Amino acid sequence: MAEYDRMNDLELVNLIKSGNKRAFAQIYDRYFGVLYLHAYRQLRDKDEAKDLLQDLFSYLWSHRESLSPSSNFSHYLYMSVRNRVLNILAHKYVEDKFLLSLSHTGSRAEAVTDHRARERQLAVIIEQEIQLLPPKMREVFELSRKANLSHKEIAVRLGLSEQSVRSHVKGALRLLRSRLGLWVYLCMIAGAIAGAN
Template sequence: MKIDSLYSETELLAQAASGSEKAFAALFHGYRNKIYSVALRLTRSTFLAEEVVQDIFLKLWVKKETLPEIQDFEDYLFIMTRNHVFSAMKKMARQQQLVDDLQLEMPSSEDSTYNRIIDQEMDQILHEAVELLPAQQKQIYLLSKEQELKRDEIAKMLRISSETVKTHLSRALRHIRAYSKLKLGMTLSWLLLLLVK
């Protein structure tokens, strides 16, 4: 549903604040693509951009009673999205710094245990990321990485162009990197809690 006028937007905000899921859905559909575009521009990751859209609308729903107080909803969403992305990036950077600092302080035996845990966790995360890929991207990624076939060989086998293979591989790798970054950040936080006890 396209939001055409200030009146309809104001009305939707008031209805959503009262708990109307239909009004909230209209706001979601009216603004999700704009939030996604901003998040994609800031994160350069389709996976993270989708996560940002979900997080933003979840926050809005949790505090829905404050919606009628918002003067310019589009500007509010832009600022909220920008702040959310920057906070997430700062958090990931802090987590990485903590891990780096902790690695410097660890005796070598603990370090090898820690690295073994991280390696196992990375294998699991990589497996999850590959399983989430669309079918053709997954097939092309596995042919390239596990069977070590060249692009031309994959193209010939699947009867598609080499450029299509390149595009699918590029998208698969972007998704895997974004997913791994997100999941590894959570894992590192959990490991840090265990290791500093």
């Protein structure tokens, strides 16, 4: 290897182009250390820096025939490392943004799923409380809130006076409010929460 030590980069590159492995080993030994430090300073990851250099030298060997000999081969190597570092950093940036968007999407999806689960639980609780109402009151209330019938329609269907229907609905709401709490009661009045279907 002594004769290769004395060769300049241009001479070594010309030999590499013709498939000379010893010339390639000389370039590798000459530049690996400084290029590794250059990559590591940017990436702050030893394994990533080593992988980058291994990929670069593998690429150089597999594309040796298309190498353009230059008096400034070291500049070519530094620029190759720089470009690869930039590609890695750009990929990480895109990946981080993608993962962040997934994380946010996941959080929103979990929040929606959690909200729907709680809404279903609440609907079940409301339905249980409705079933505990006195029979006639429950029947009137269900026709009012589930079938969306008017007081007049309920009165005709059940053979009751409209005043009686109104009293049953008010009584049901009063009982449900006392059992379920004001917030649930208001939601139910507003129609935001329907009974379990």
